[in-house]
Amino acid sequence: MARQQPQAYAWPSLLHRQEAPLRLVYLDLNHWISLAKAATGHRDGDRRKGALEAVRDVSSAGTALFPLSATHYMEMSGIQDPRQRADIADVMEELSGFTTLINRTILMRYEIEAALDEMLGSASTRLDPLPLCGRGVGPAFGVHGGLRIKSKDGRDVTDSARSSWLQGPEAFDAWLSEAERQFERGILRGPSDADVPVLNLRGWDPRVARVGAKKRVEQEIELSARLDAEPQWRRGRLRDVVSGRYVAIELLDLLNETITDRKLVTADIFASREAARRFADSMPSADVHITLTTAAHRNRDKQWEPNDIFDIDALSSAVPYCDAVVTERHACHVLQSTKMPAKTGTKIMARLQDLVSWLDSM
Structure with a gap:
């Protein structure tokens, strides 16, 4: 049976969970590292052996699948030790079978269409049905075909x-x-x-992913400076500020294309402040992204790093569309305190031991 999704969002009906009835469980890189340590007998892995056994059991039984995302590939490229990468990759292959969540930009495109369909009471036929998960690095970065x-x-x-x-x-x-x-x-x-030497001669550069993330970090630092200059926004309508920037920076090109194809104008979508809020908040991944970014900007002492961008991007896709997400403590706290598990129907945890308990209850 497919996962039952809460109705508050405009869920993209054209995205299909072909993996049902498997539960999709998303692990951030730190938890993959912990499982790899347990698998290789690392001295820090003893306390994770129970978790490794539990996830192996549900994986081999065909009741849960542990998909990867583009973020995993980008983060793995930043690990300098080849042995460590190999150890992590072995566990990732075993538990994911190279299953990957679809590219975030493609996901946003489908969410825009669904949000506009709900807002306008229409049903667009511009997009074809698409599986939520693919196999391998290609679908994670928007490339299909094998x-x-x-x-x-x-x-x-x-x-x-x-x-x-x-x-x-x-x-x-x-x-x-x-x-x-x-x-x-x-x-x-x-x-x-x-x-590495031969690859370097051919232009290989493992820092490319971080270069892109660094540019986005600079955008967040710029916003932080503006909020410092006008601190009333941090105490007031900060979410509106973050939401507006999300639409302008992340969605604008896709949104303009969609509006043009539908023969609409921007005023049809953003007729009022309330309409603009409903539009952004109706998209599951947008809501998660805006929620996490808003929480980060509440703290004026926040020091933005590329990993923050990686984490927010990954969680914005994983939280709405996976059955369970195991992430770091702060993100878990933010998502739970904003009632995100109830909104998305996803179990959100910060510890592998919590995942074991959840798997035992399945």
Whole structure:
């Protein structure tokens, strides 16, 4: 049976949970690291052995799945020790099977359409049905289709290669499946120390993800400075400020495209302050993103880092669409204090031991 979602949001009906009846459980990187330590016999892993056994049990029983996100791949690229990356990647592969949540930008596109459908009482047919989860790094970053074989002139010759494969089509399928598995392993693990010099010569730069996050950090620092200059906003309508910036920075291009396709104008959507609030708050991932960002800006001493951007992005997708999320303590506190579990229908926890208890109650 598919997950029953609360009705307050404009849930995108075109996003499908093909994994049902599996429970989707999202773990932030710190908890993956803890499980990897338990799996490898690390001295800090003893207290996590019970959690590792529990998640392995539900994974092998086919009752829970632990999907990855684009954030995991970006954070993994920042770990410098190849051995540590490999240990974490092994556990990720075992429990996720390389299942990934769809790209956040695509998710936002579907939420915009659903929010406008509800606001205008219409039903758009602009988008096709899409699974919430895909397999591998491609769907996490908005790329679909898997590995394909191309000729020298760029033509897709996968089908012809399959039909003419010496050992037959089934052997080709097995070869391609193994090639995809090795590709996904390599992406998660990253290069060995011996590979780095050659990759550097070819332009490889593991800092690219953090460069993008750093630019977004600068935007938050700029907002923080403005709030320092006008402190009444931190005490008052801070959420309106954050919400307006979210629409302007994160959604504007997608929103303009959608409005144009529907032959609307901006005033049709933002006719009043209340309408603007309803629009932003009706999108599940937007609500989570705005809630976490608003809480961060309440604290004038907050020091923004790229990891803050990674965490907020990941949670904005995982909290509304997974059955359970295990994250760090502060984010857990913010989400629970703002009643997010009741709004999204998601169990939100800060400890692996809490996850074990929840799994036992399934």
